[in-house]
Structures are given as C-alpha cells and as structure tokens.
Amino acid sequence: MIFPCFRKLIGVDTLYAIEGPRHVIEWQPLGDSKWLIHKHYASDYPRYQWVSELLAEAGHAEAISKEEWQACLARRSGEDERSSLPRVLKNWSFAANTTFGVDAMATRAVEVQSDADVRWVLKQTREAGLPLLVLGGGSNVLLHGDWNGWVLKMAIEGMEVLSDDGRELDVVVGAGEGWHKWVMQALENGWNGLENMALIPGSVGASPMQNIGAYGVEVKDRFLWLEAIHQETGALERFDFARCEFGYRDSIFKQAERDRWVIVRVAFRLDRKAPLHTAYGAIQHELQELKVDVPSHRDVAEAVMRIRRSKLPDPNVLGNAGSFFKNPILDPEEFNQVQKRHPQVVHYSLEDGRFKLAAGWLIDQAGWKGHRRKGCGVHDLQALVLVNYGGATGSEIWALAQDIINDVQEKFGVQLEPEVNQIRG
Numbered sequence: 001m002i003f004p005c006f007r008k009l010i011g012v013d014t015l016y017a018i019e020g021p022r023h024v025i026e027w028q029p030l031g032d033s034k035w036l037i038h039k040h041y042a043s044d045y046p047r048y049q050w051v052s053e054l055l056a057e058a059g060h061a062e063a064i065s066k067e068e069w070q071a072c073l074a075r076r077s078g079e080d081e082r083s084s085l086p087r088v089l090k091n092w093s094f095a096a097n098t099t100f101g102v103d104a105m106a107t108r109a110v111e112v113q114s115d116a117d118v119r120w121v122l123k124q125t126r127e128a129g130l131p132l133l134v135l136g137g138g139s140n141v142l143l144h145g146d147w148n149g150w151v152l153k154m155a156i157e158g159m160e161v162l163s164d165d166g167r168e169l170d171v172v173v174g175a176g177e178g179w180h181k182w183v184m185q186a187l188e189n190g191w192n193g194l195e196n197m198a199l200i201p202g203s204v205g206a207s208p209m210q211n212i213g214a215y216g217v218e219v220k221d222r223f224l225w226l227e228a229i230h231q232e233t234g235a236l237e238r239f240d241f242a243r244c245e246f247g248y249r250d251s252i253f254k255q256a257e258r259d260r261w262v263i264v265r266v267a268f269r270l271d272r273k274a275p276l277h278t279a280y281g282a283i284q285h286e287l288q289e290l291k292v293d294v295p296s297h298r299d300v301a302e303a304v305m306r307i308r309r310s311k312l313p314d315p316n317v318l319g320n321a322g323s324f325f326k327n328p329i330l331d332p333e334e335f336n337q338v339q340k341r342h343p344q345v346v347h348y349s350l351e352d353g354r355f356k357l358a359a360g361w362l363i364d365q366a367g368w369k370g371h372r373r374k375g376c377g378v379h380d381l382q383a384l385v386l387v388n389y390g391g392a393t394g395s396e397i398w399a400l401a402q403d404i405i406n407d408v409q410e411k412f413g414v415q416l417e418p419e420v421n422q423i424r425g
C-alpha cells in the first residue's frame, strides 16, 4: 500500500487522506464554504479497524485520485477550521527522546503531524518570543542543559510516488518517517539506491540537514528536492539540489540557513537498476560471510546492517549519537605537513585533490580510545563515538570532547570539528 491514499464518502462531501495504516485526516463539510478537519490516530482496535475498512473501500467509502481529492477540497475555498490542535506537552524530557540519553528538560514539546501543525507551533513560539528547537529522532544532538523553550517534534508521515518511468522513480516522503524504515520500505518495493545507508538512525527530515552518508553513499546522491516552512514567515518553499549546498556532513541548513526552516518532506530519485556500491572491504567481507556471490541491493543492505551492528554501540543499550567528530579535510599542503610528521596517518584522497583524515585514528593514536570519565567516555571499539554510560550531563560530554579536540590539535596540528549538533538552552 502506498500512502497517502484518498477516499470520499459516496453521496457526501466528506473526504479522507489516509497517511498511514493508523493515521487519517478527515475533512467534513461545514456550512457552504468551510471544512471541519479531524485528525485521527488509530491507537485502539475499533479505530484501526475503521482505517482498514476505509482502505478496503468497505461501507460507503470510495477511492479517489489525488487530483479528485484536490478538486473536491478546492470547491470549498473558505478557511480551514481545526477541530483539534496539536497536544502541547509540559516539562518534556530529552532523556527518552534523544539517543545520547542525557537528562535535560524542555518547557514544552509538540508533536506535529501536518504543515498546519508546524505553522501553529511557529505562531505560538513567535508570539510568545520563545526559542524553538526542531527535533526528529534526536540521534544527532547533545543537550548542554535544559531547553527553555519549545520543542517541535517532527512526525509528518506519508509517502507518495510522484513519477515512475519503469526504471527510475521519484518519491516524496514525510519528514517524520523513520529513515531506516523508509530505506527498507523502498528496498522491499525494489526501489534502490539507499541500501548503503540502512540502519542510520533518525528521521527522513533530518537526512539532508547534514547530508547523511555511509559506506560510500550520501543522501545527496539520491536527493531530488525538499520542502521546508520558514520559521519567521510560515512560507513553504522548495529547495532543489543546488539550493541545499550539500557538502561532507553539511548543507545550507547547518550554515547560512541554520535554524531558519522546518523541513516537512523530502523527495528522492530512486533507480530499480541503481549501481551497487560494494567497494568497501567490510561490505565485501560480509557478503562473503553471507555466501553471496552476486549480491542484490537487499544483500548489500543486509551486509551494511551486520557491519553496523557489530561496530557501533546500540543507543538503546549505550547512549551515543554516532560519530561525534567529522573526519577532517585538509588541503595538500597541510596534509603533507601532517604526513611528514606522522607517516602512518590514515587518510583518503578526495576527487578535488584534498585529503580526508580518519578522525577515529587520530583520537585512537592520541590515546583516548576506551577512556572513561565520570558517566561518559570514548567507546572502546570506535574512537569516534562518545558514549554516556549513564548519568552523564551534556556539559560533561562536551568537556570531554573539548579535551580530545585540544589534545589532537596539540599532537597532530589538526583541528577536529563536532559532527553532532550542540544545543545550548
């Protein structure tokens, strides 16, 4: 089933957009020109059954196309009225909602399921002059303390195929969908190209933020466009590839446009015959272990998942945010100086002539791997990952990170930069 899909009650103007097996938005006619909007989340059996019946076109519901649905909506042009506002939660804890698991609180948090919800939250915080933190899965943030403002927790669901020529297809996905769930859903449909990025935690909406990537593939390689709502004006704008200014774990949303937009959906171009990226030795090793001679895209995803499970600490067991630091990129001159002093330095040559150093190697050589301090430390298998053994505060983890940065600078003359977003309340 491809979501969203659209239904209409026969003989009546009531419309439904079914955005997932449990999530339906209903438009009921109100007077001559308005709609009353209900948002249903089917958390119990009768409601789940009701959504299933709508999907099966049982009862009085009939399937309509997106165009028919849009035409019906347009017949009543009056302003939408909301029957339900998003629920505002007070004293919201980050411990359970971020993978580092540090104990910090937000004054308020709201889970948003539509563009209208996003605009409503923006209006509330703007009018009250309160800071706003946009959060997806919370897997790339470190809270330095409590957040004296609101959290907008992205939960816009849905997926829609925009075009399909039999080989390539363009698909748009709600920003609140889980990244890994989307990757697996795409692979199950035979839509390939994202397999090397299986099991990266977080949301679809955050994926272009830092141009996530793994095993030789980055989001930019399959990115088509995204839509985002401006935090000041509430305007929806489309960002194409060029406008996003993607770089290594970087985009315009981490630079000039930082904290200005809420990304609400992302479109990808996938390819049923996407080339496989299996050059990484670890992937080849896993494929051999799996006894696969001619790998499929699904096999590559399986190999990637096996590597990740064996190498990276599971945030459900040990708090962390993946690689805490970026791999530093040096100009040839800077690189030659480092290599002269440290001939063993692990590095990769980039197409533009620069060199990427393995930050994990630098940290390991500086003696930090496995180092433990109070409730936090450097993972004993993966020096790039800082971990919360339990009870560490964000400031303690940041103090450890700064000591590592200073030590690596002193020993190698190389400046490390955090990959994880530092949130100071």
Ligand SMILES: Cc1cc2nc3c(=O)[nH]c(=O)nc-3n(C[C@H](O)[C@H](O)[C@H](O)COP(=O)(O)OP(=O)(O)OC[C@H]3O[C@@H](n4cnc5c(N)ncnc54)[C@H](O)[C@@H]3O)c2cc1C
Binding pocket: 099, 133, 134, 135, 136, 137, 138, 139, 140, 141, 154, 175, 200, 201, 202, 203, 204, 205, 206, 207, 209, 210, 211, 212, 213, 214, 261, 262, 263, 264, 312, 313, 314, 315, 320, 321, 322, 323, 421
């Ligand atoms: C175990 C582990 C392994 C990881 N491995 C990788 C890896 O291999 N490759 C990789 O690239 N990353 C990796 N990461 C980092 C992380 O998974 C990604 O950065 C991911 O994209 C973060 O998504 P999120 O929804 O959790 O973002 P969050 O942590 O919620 O937010 C990250 C930043 O994006 C902003 N943001 C989030 N959603 C939106 C939105 N809709 N609109 C505007 N701004 C938004 C937030 O304000 C914040 O600044 C790993 C993390 C962990 C814990």
